[in-house]
Structures are given as C-alpha cells and as structure tokens.
Amino acid sequence: MENRQVVIDSLPDGKLKEDNYRLERTTIPVPADGEVLCRTLVLTIGAGTRAGLQGSASYAGAPKTNIVMNGTGVAGVEASLDDDFAPGDLVVCASGWQDYSVHKANQLTRVSDDIDPAHYLGVLGTNGLTAYFGLLEIGQPQSGNTVVVSAAAGSVGHLVGQIAKLKGCRTIGITSTPEKCHLLVDKVGYDVAISHRSSDFRTELKVACPDGIDVYFDNTGGDILGSALFRMNEHGRIVCCGVVSQYDTSSPAGGPRGIPGLLVNKRIRMEGFLVFDYADRYEAARSEIKSWITSGQLVPLSDEIDGLEQAPAAFVNLLAGGNIGTRIIRVAQ
C-alpha cells in the first residue's frame, strides 16, 4: 500500500501549468497518540487556493514548494488513536491532494453519511456557506432587487443565483461561454445569463439590467467589476467575495475607474468578507440549506473528475473557467 501525493514542484511564473506539480508515491503515514489516519474519498478544487501559490498579499500565507498541495477533502477514518473517532467515521479535513493524511482529532469535523460526501465540499461546505453568508449578510438582497453574479457557473456563483431567486430577486449571471450561459438559465435558474467574453458585454449587461443593479456579487474583480460598478443603483451593495481574474497572474491590475467617485455619488457599499468569520453560525446555515435541498428549491451542481492524478489538470482548467458548480475530484470509493 502506498500514499500518492500531488506535490508543488515549482511556483507558477505567470499562468499555472500542470507541470508546476509532480506525483510522488510514499508510505502511508502512521498516527500518533490523539491522531487519526484518514483516507481521502473526495477532494475539492477551488480557485481561491491559487492565491497561495504567489507572493502577493493573500490570507493563505507565503507560498512554498515541495509540499503537498493544500485542499479540503472528505475522508474515511482508517485508524484512530483518539477516543472520539473510530474506523469508518466520515470527516471533513485538510487532506491535501493525497490518498492518506494524519490529523489531530480536534482538526476533524465529523459529518453524517446520509448524503453524498461530496456535498460537504460544495453546498454544505465552504462554497455553499460563502454563497449564503456573502449574499445574505453583505448583499442584503430585498425582494424585487436585481442581483448580478460573476463567475455565475462556479462553485459559489451557481448557489448565489439560486439563493437570490429564493429571496425574490431577479438574477443575472455572468459567465464565460455561450454554452455556460444556456446552462445557467436552463439548469441553475438565472433569469438572464451573459458572457463577459462577448464583444458587446457592456451593452448586454445594460440591457439585462434595465432597472440597474442593486446587489453585485463579485467573484472576479477586474473589468467585470468595473462594468458592474457603472450600472449600480443608488445604495447598491457590492459583495467582494473573490478575485479569480487576478489569482492567475503575478501582477494584479489597478482597481476600477470610478472608485471612489461613483461610490460617493451613488452611496454604494463595497465590502469584502471571508466566510470563516461566520463559523459560529455554520450549523444554522447548513440546516437551512439542507431544507432548501430537500424541498427542491436549491439544486447544487457538481462537476466530478475521477482520479487524484487528474487534480493539476483540473485546477488549470478551473482557472481558465472550465467548471460548472463545485469541482470535485473523486479519489476513492
């Protein structure tokens, strides 16, 4: 038995490439007293972890090579030297991109096995909670509001659109291709979807929002943020959730024109948030989200790829905008 690991071989110089990673095979780690050996079942790949690979400001700390790529997984307990866990338990952990990992018991979150474990990496995990708290707490959507979401087909964005509909809003999704636009309307329930790669993007955004924008949920930053800013209504809210347009580069662009002038004239609130600040409310949020899934009001999408060795390619493709919903790597059954 061996432990396959995807290791950061080099830091990206410009765009991330598959060969920034290498696959290693080592022995399975052995838990010490109070520790638990976990076997990764599913992993999630999120655009946010790209920031950890470069030197610029990031909440993830300074980048390193020759370490296992970080990532969150759902794992089965294989062996436990802690009284709280037993083989067969299911946990969420910072597994990294590998088959086996050892954790202190207090770093594991037990989850129930009555639902596909992949949900704990999507709608019931950080992505879903980010959509939930970002939209509801920072965006403060009111019934009848126009809500625009960038990276609308992404792991967070496709849930933001659905939660906004639940709250009685009109929703416009911004994505990257005509195919994804169709999916956003047909499968995710956006009222309108437009592609930011269209040469008429600004006009299409204007036409899609005849009453202006009340809430803009920004997953991208950059030019899309700049375009949305110019269509914001008075007292509009811009939820700054992520900057996927800037992760995959070593020279972040300047901010949009119109800051701060437009913020003043239109009394716009622009606010960044990290979901971890809401940790003490996760349980209540998960229970509300589960009720929406059960009632069919919320339909989480995931985008599964089989095999740990596919993770680097899946990450590069994700940064290029290839995914719908939460990107999941199925590591073991």
Next chain:
Amino acid sequence: MENRQVVIDSLPDGKLKEDNYRLERTTIPVPADGEVLCRTLVLTIGAGTRAGLQGSASYAGAPKTNIVMNGTGVAGVEASLDDDFAPGDLVVCASGWQDYSVHKANQLTRVSDDIDPAHYLGVLGTNGLTAYFGLLEIGQPQSGNTVVVSAAAGSVGHLVGQIAKLKGCRTIGITSTPEKCHLLVDKVGYDVAISHRSSDFRTELKVACPDGIDVYFDNTGGDILGSALFRMNEHGRIVCCGVVSQYDTSSPAGGPRGIPGLLVNKRIRMEGFLVFDYADRYEAARSEIKSWITSGQLVPLSDEIDGLEQAPAAFVNLLAGGNIGTRIIRVAQ
C-alpha cells in the same frame, strides 16, 4: 443699487482658472407673490462644487455657462411677499455667488442670529453634518481606534479629526504642507499630521499608524486612498466622502490597486455617502454639535476672505489646497 454676480464665463479645460468667471452688474431682482428677496451676507466655497463644472458623472447635473455660479449662503431678508418671512430674518439659501437672490419661501431655512452666521456654512452646515454623519454612521469609530483623515485641514476634515478625538480615537491627519501639519496638531488637535507631498509619505503614514488604520475618512481619492488602503486593519472602514484629487481634472484616474483583493482579505468595508440622505436627522445632529462647541470640545475653524469679487481666486486656491477649515467669503456686513 445694483446686484453684483459672479458668472461662469467658460467651462474649465483642465484646471480651473480665475478667468473661467466674470463679474457682472445687474439690477436687483424683484420677488413675486410667495417669494422672498435675500441679501447675501456670507458665502461658502466648497471643493465639491468643482464637479458641477465638468461633464463627467456628478450628482450636480450637467455643466452650463453664462449662469451665476452656484453656492450656499447665509442671507438677510430684504423684502418678503410671503407671510412666513419678514425683513431682518436670517436664512440659509442657495444664494449663488451674488449680492441679491430671490427664492420661494419653502426653499429657505430660517436660522437664529445668536451665533456668527458663517457657522451655518461650516460646522452647523453641510460641512459639519458631513463630518458628523460620515464619521459616526459610516466610519463607526470605536474608542481606541486609529482614524486617518485626508484633506484633514479642510472644511470637513478638520471637524472629522475633532469628532474622532471626542470618541476616544487616535487621529492622524493628512494634508499638503508642513505649515498645515503644524496647524493640524497645534490648533485642530490631531495626534499626528503628515504631508502627502512628502517623498516619504508612505513610510510616514506607516510610522504614524503602528497599529494599522481602523477608519479611513477619504476626502481625496487617488494615491492617498491607495496608500491608506494598504494600511487598513481587518474589518476596517473606508468612508468615501469626496474625491478632491479628481475634481480638478477632466480624466479621472483608475481606482487604487488592491481593489477588490485587499477588501476581501481584510474584510474591509468601503462606502460612499451623501449627507442629504440624513436630512431628517439634521436637527438632532446640529444640537449635539452646538453642545460640543459650547463645551469647548469642538473648535470650528474658518478661513475668511472679504469681498464677492475674490470668490473665483479663493476657489482656485481652495482646489490647490490653500485653505484651513471652512472657506468663507464675507459679502456684506
């Protein structure tokens, strides 16, 4: 008897100049039924009116020539064809830059004559209310916070610093010259003052804020905003009050780098506001501000210039950063 008027002769092409204005002499207007003839006593000149002279987005509407320059004044009632006003009453009105103006009675705000009328254009007028609501409502300063103010010697800024001190904050004022820095510390009570024209400005700002910035009250935009943004603490608040750095130009600069990335990582709230949204709370605010003046906790500064014909030069100089406190033109005694 004649009515002197300062008229907009041409729209500025680049920086505003004195000869964008001309002085005209006309007859004194005659009030109709329900109207009041007012004689301007004092006028205020504010950087915000510069935006009305150019074509870019402004809450003041499209620019025009051959009209009297707009501005707020305190005036004495000379003649009244309305039952609510009588000669000798004191009012705040949209006098414009002229000796005499006629207004509908419902467009006048009566003020008491127990205090220098110029205060109604400063600490008890829009400037003071802007400082009060912007700092307290948007900035939400907590005792012990570090509060940084740009254009700190200005009509709004010199009051923001004092109100922040009243709330137990440490205050840093940013201004344009060493002379103004001394004044900010000696006369206005800032803990530290620094000049944004210093070649070491960024370092000086860092040294002045060893614990980071909790509230940044932005009157300028541009590079000063960019510098402050990089020193903001987690959950910091940026009060977007004005963009004096951008008023006197026809090509507004791009926004600061770090937007939206830093807003996300540090969960910063950046929010624009206009004081008019708080109109229903003006009276309560004025009464609290008056109590601070009476107790000596707030010392409003004004910067008076004698004579209506000096208004254009005073405005050009104001935009170049020449004033301390509220700039007042004394038109008549």
